[in-house]
Structure formats: C-alpha cells, structure tokens
Amino acid sequence: MMTHVVRTERISPSIVRVTLAGLEDLDVRGYDHWCRLFFTREGQDVLELPTSTTELGWYLQYLATPKTRRPWVRAYTVRDARPEAGEVDIDFVIHGEQDGSIGPAARFALEARSGDRVGFLDQGLAFTPDHPHDWTLLIGDETAMPAVAGICRSLPRDARGVAIIEIPTAGDRQELSAPAGMEITWIHRDESSQTAARPGELALRALAAAALPDGEVHAHVIGESALATGARRHLVQERDVPKRNVDFVGYWRHGRAATG
Ligand SMILES: Cc1cc2nc3c(=O)[nH]c(=O)nc-3n(C[C@H](O)[C@H](O)[C@H](O)COP(=O)(O)OP(=O)(O)OC[C@H]3O[C@@H](n4cnc5c(N)ncnc54)[C@H](O)[C@@H]3O)c2cc1C
16 A cells, blocks of 8 residues: 655654554554555655565565665554554664664654655564463564554453563653553663663563463564574473464564565
8 A cells, every 4th residue: 555654753762653644444453463664765756566465476576676666665563553544653763873774764764754655565463372371471672662562452451461671761661551460571771780782682681580470371572583583492491381372573683684
C-alpha cells in the first residue's frame, strides 16, 4: 500500500515517531503487528513498489527490479494505529548519529517531511503462541519496544509474565499499558555500572540473573541478533524450557546493514 508521512516527532532521545496515513484498509491486529516499509534512495524520483503481497512474491519482484530503481526496504512494528483516520505510528530508533553508521531507515525518519511517500507491506503478527502456557516472557532492546508495548497492550488482562527491556537512556522509557500481572524491568544502558559492548548484552545478563515464575512459559525474545539467539540458548540450556516454547527473532545485526 502506498502511504504518506503526516508528521514526525522526536519523542525521546533515541526515537523518532513517524505517522503514516493512507492505511484505511489495514486490518489492525494489535500485538507485534509488523510491516515492511519502502522508501526512495537518493536520486530516485519514483517509489517503485512490488505489486505482490505474498511472502515470496514481493521479494522476487523486488529482486527483479533493476538496482537503480529498487527502493530501500526495512522491517518495522506498528506502535499505534488509528483505523478511523487510516493512520499508523512507527517508532524509529535513531542509531549511529555520532559515528556515522546511521542507516537509511533511521536517516529517513530524521529527514522525513509531510507528504513523503512510503510503501507499506503488511506482515501480520510474529507473536503467535500455539501451545498452552501459564505465563509470558518478553525480552528485547529498544527496537523491540513497540512490539513489547503492543503485546502487553493486547494480552488478556489476567495474563501473567515478565518483560525485560533494555533501552539507551531513561528518557526513552515509554508508558506501557500492561496487565497487572506483567512485571516489567527496564534497563537503561547509560546508567549501568556494567560495560556493554553492544545493545542487548545487559538484557541478556538480567535474564540470566532473573528469578522467573514457575509453570509453562511462552517466551518471545527479540532485538539485536545476539540477544535473540543468546536468550533462547539460555532458556533452553540453562532453564530447561522446551524449544517450542521460545520464539526468537533477530531484528538487526550489530555491524551489518539489513538487506534491501
Ligand atoms: C519484525 C521486525 C520489527 C522491527 N521493528 C522495529 C521498530 O519498530 N523500530 C525500530 O527502530 N526497529 C525495528 N526493527 C529493526 C530495524 O528493522 C533495524 O534496526 C534496521 O536495520 C534499521 O535499518 P537502518 O536502515 O536504519 O540501518 P541498516 O542499514 O540496516 O544498518 C546500518 C548499520 O546500523 C546498525 N544498526 C541497525 N539498527 C541499529 C540499531 N537499532 N541500533 C544500533 N545499530 C543499528 C547495523 O548493524 C549497521 O551497522 C524491526 C525488525 C524486525 C525484523
């Protein structure tokens, strides 16, 4: 779907919220509803979007588009949606401003202006537990904050669980609407006495030290790739959690740009 930017706002030191409109037909699903966003590269006047919306179809079309005409494409989570206005908010983490490693998506969020066109490909939910469980475990870094916020807001009000969220600074913390039985731990990287080489390391250490509830868990571990794989390894090897109870998604990889 072709959308356009309505407004942008730097809502906290590390996050720019971009509001997109034109999504009246979006089936808003809550939880960690995610999408692929397409935007133009420097020098491109036309935003050329794949017409297929199937998992493989859009990508084959994308690869078949000559490189000079291919847009950037990156994965993001719907932070909020107002279906009556056809609007969604996307929270972009702004990274690498100081050392110049900023990526095209973060730069887009910084420079976006009202009216800029953005392609939106609905990707549905990744949080889809398909086994009985007593409680929910969410682990993530700042890129996972929209997903954790959406899952907490969508869970049944009697859900129980634990969420560990590592963010750059206390100023990036967001008010979450979560069931009373969700215990939320925030880790602010800049206030930590422990040194961390990369985002996600402190969340991993907090998980290793955490006293977790008894009973069958559904764990959803998301964020920097070493956090996602490390948390899964810890849960399976050290806590005897069955593999099928742990969903993990590497949202980004330290030192490596996303493809597309
Ligand atoms: C399902 C899914 C949902 C996601 N939802 C969100 C979301 O709601 N908000 C969000 O901000 N991100 C989200 N992400 C992560 C986002 O897609 C990546 O961070 C993406 O790489 C950013 O693109 P870029 O063009 O800015 O940087 P890229 O061009 O991909 O990377 C350039 C450089 O920046 C580094 N880098 C990329 N992201 C970060 C980061 N966050 N912090 C530090 N360094 C980084 C890379 O390692 C690389 O060295 C999601 C990812 C997935 C798979």
